[in-house]
Amino acid sequence: MCNQLTIQQVKDMLLHIADVLIQKEDELGEIDRHIGDGDHGTGMATGARAIQKELKEQESTSVNQVFRQSGIAMMESMGGASGVLFSSLFLALGKIEPEAPEIDVASFSDGVSQAVKDIKIRGRAGLGDKTMLDALEPASVALIENKNSTFVEALAAAKSAAQQGVENTKGYVAKFGRAKFLGERSLGYQDPGATSIAMIINEMYQFVKEEFK
Amino acid sequence: MCNQLTIQQVKDMLLHIADVLIQKEDELGEIDRHIGDGDHGTGMATGARAIQKELKEQESTSVNQVFRQSGIAMMESMGGASGVLFSSLFLALGKIEPEAPEIDVASFSDGVSQAVKDIKIRGRAGLGDKTMLDALEPASVALIENKNSTFVEALAAAKSAAQQGVENTKGYVAKFGRAKFLGERSLGYQDPGATSIAMIINEMYQFVKEEFK
Amino acid sequence: MKKILNQRETIITDMLKGFVKAEKDHIAVSKENDRVLYRKEKQEGKVGIVIGGGSGHEPLFFGLLGKNLADAVAVGNVFAAPTPQTVLAAIHEANQGEGVICLFGNYAGDVLNFDLAKEMADTEGIAVVNLAVSDDIASAPKEYQVDRRGIAGDLFVIKEVAAAAAKGYSLERCQRIAQECNQRTYSIGVGIKSGTNPLNGKPSFILNDDEIEYGLGIHGEPGIEKMPIVSAKDLIKKMYLALDQEIKAYVEKEVIVCVNGLGSTTLMELYIITNELIDLLENKGFLVMDTVVGNFCTTQEMAGFSLTVQILTEELKELYQMEATSPHYFHKEGY
Amino acid sequence: MKKILNQRETIITDMLKGFVKAEKDHIAVSKENDRVLYRKEKQEGKVGIVIGGGSGHEPLFFGLLGKNLADAVAVGNVFAAPTPQTVLAAIHEANQGEGVICLFGNYAGDVLNFDLAKEMADTEGIAVVNLAVSDDIASAPKEYQVDRRGIAGDLFVIKEVAAAAAKGYSLERCQRIAQECNQRTYSIGVGIKSGTNPLNGKPSFILNDDEIEYGLGIHGEPGIEKMPIVSAKDLIKKMYLALDQEIKAYVEKEVIVCVNGLGSTTLMELYIITNELIDLLENKGFLVMDTVVGNFCTTQEMAGFSLTVQILTEELKELYQMEATSPHYFHKEGY
Ligand SMILES: Nc1ncnc2c1ncn2[C@@H]1O[C@H](COP(=O)(O)OP(=O)(O)O)[C@@H](O)[C@H]1O
Ligand SMILES: Nc1ncnc2c1ncn2[C@@H]1O[C@H](COP(=O)(O)OP(=O)(O)O)[C@@H](O)[C@H]1O
């Protein structure tokens, strides 16, 4: 069984994720409304539309380029905290050496680890601060642990880890982002950014499951 | 049976009217909301409170003075269209010659006729223009017709005429005041100023009925 | 009603106190009447400018007390014209021996009270001219222009007449300018959601979620018709067409424009509206010399807006361009 | 949601187009990035002033482009910080070789995007200083002043830092002033009724009819606590006591005050509030040098307001008193 994603597959996967984010606009907005300013859904949907436009209009000669194009599309269209931070995820995946027409689980996992590092440097947040990192970091750990498994297995583990991470954010007091000003009042609510991360990873999993079945 | 109102009786009558206008604030406001700006109740209540303050604090040496004090209190406190026009009613009653410690039906009726004239000059409106005049003018006619009757009889006739006048305003298109801009849309609604006039005359009637029973 | 106030009996007094404290160096309360505020700095030998009307439309009227603007303001109760005594006191504060011009919106209450005040001032030998602004084209047809009610057009009339007074023009000339400037000023408004009268906590009108009131007055008086809410483009086109009927015949093509918010319509919407309006005017060959956008004449927290267009003459243009400064309106060429 | 707009996709563009049309003589769109506006008139050899943030708070930020005020503005989506590319383009428009100072509210999104833009500008050899305004005392305790979010205090910081730049001060000196001025600026706000986000038509929060949100942020973020609505007197006393904790230790007693409306709170209420606030400040021995009242930093049509107090130094006072003119804010001594 094949265990690499081609340029076209990565494109299709990102287009699929974008579709789902656009569908989930209201749901994500609702979550942000409780502890933030209610625009997380709109932000992600804006980024998703920019990805779709970019990937449909532009050719890509490597998997890295697909990720970079997506990251730049998000950064240039979204703004807000998530514009910088979510684009960091895809930009990190775009930086994997060497430029290649496909990507395997190990490279993908390294890319996500790099994204965790970049996001920590940019945003200065850490695990337990009730941010997207609470979903992304456990997902990244699960991916590294499954470096040598299939995409389906690795993403299944990552997906569960991310979902658990979202669950955990309900018990955290926010220290970064808009919710940090809420103190104890942020308890009980899940973090919107973490929710998006879990969604994205879940859709990656759904995509590879279909693709490799 | 006595058929004159003394200084004290006129004072009591005006204080009673003021009480009722204050109670009816919301009702009058509601009527003004349909075709005007909704403040007629507040305006009349403001004038009523000013009358109460004035009459309770100041001595009066003639019936005329009581009316004048009330008119000035309204004019200085209310503002708006009704501030000028309703004070005209009481100021006209204050102008009856000679200054006297009591007032009979004939003088009272003459005073009201004078008020109708003054209000017409000031406001340039006439019968059928959907204003307070549609209640005041028929009331004035009824009073003159009953010049030689008792206060109770004369005011009973005036009250009915005024009420009929209010009813009639529903069928008129407004030509003066805020409702004039409404055109046909003012049809079906009664005029707030006319409603106040009918209320005032009705309370005069209720007062004399009690007083002379 | 959710408003931040103390007792409803003192809202006007509390508001005026706050305003005078905020503007303490420039504005004071009249000793004769506490519903009258005046500008402390006097410019000698000019016609006095009195403005006024009911409260509830802030920043109109008191927000226009200022340099080359109004000298005194007569403040009424909420949505009720000031009393004759109040107007007279404002006339006293503004009078410097050259006569006084009073500018107010054309409503029965204002006309009645200002007319009475003028009569009282006449007996004191003070020359007073009253001008009722009548810019709202929705309120009466062209043939009855002087019967129209006054809405946001107040702003341009006050600006220009006050400039004429500041230039030292005579009372007669100021009056002629006031008439001309009023005649050349056309507005139309729509209501989207009612404000509440702070005295009784009641909305002025009720609209369905998809309805707007076309042509309404600034006291929440009903307008021409209720209509379904449409896009900014379609709504402004409809309003513009009504304005165009009034302005198309002029040979002068230079105009000034005001997009006025009634209270809670956002500046974002007002600029979206501005974008449509200016396009339409320019397409019809008008030259928009200046545009002001903001809340000048409000109806409490009503959602809605009005469009005002004034057809300039050379004289009006010069007056409009004069520098002017007040707490809530200013004009400065080139910044 | 009842708002006057075309499609939600174009609200920012339509708004900016309308603004530029209204201010056509003074303000233009950047050729590099259509989310950047700049003031056409350049004052040679001064530090450039860039301001910016999410949309939806109009007139902030673009309404402060003007003389002795901001040179360029970076406009974000509704409630979302502008992208790094947008900020960089604004830096380009404002830069005149003396460096650029960027002023924005202290929010994660703004800090991230402005920091990235600064890094990009650094590689181009443009000296950029970022200052995140952090005046909202409700958002973090005194020990974490730099972590506080930025609300209406933006106004005073922009006013004074821009004046410093206009006086020709160096980038270092402007930076020092910006820090000092931010440190001496304290605000607190309350929400009374939510506005709606024009993109999704949803209110930011829901309050009962008798409830207010004490200490809320200008994006509708929840505040310190929900509390029952009380009289203006009691509410302002509570808010003042919180402010007093921050300002009482200063030896300087001269202050400037801003009473800022969040959208649909009436000017009547804002002046009633002003009346209470100035009394309290004066009773505590403060000298109120100037007070500005109006809608400067809004949250769509949210009902609510904020109070801002800045403790002046001689230097800040001089900067504050410098004349300034922009479409939605001006300062002029003596009128
Ligand atoms: N410093 C940070 N580090 C990591 N993630 C952050 C940080 N600040 C905010 N976030 C993430 O961004 C999310 C909010 O995104 P969004 O609502 O789109 O932006 P904004 O907060 O500008 O409105 C939060 O839920 C959180 O996960
Ligand atoms: N020109 C006029 N002549 C006679 N009555 C008038 C005139 N204009 C208005 N009114 C009366 O005033 C009433 C409205 O009073 P009110 O609501 O208190 O004042 P405003 O119209 O200033 O809000 C109308 O219902 C009408 O009866």
Ligand SMILES: [Mg+2]
């Ligand atoms: Mg958000």
Ligand SMILES: [Mg+2]
């Ligand atoms: Mg009325």
Ligand SMILES: [Mg+2]
């Ligand atoms: Mg009224």
Ligand SMILES: [Mg+2]
């Ligand atoms: Mg946001």
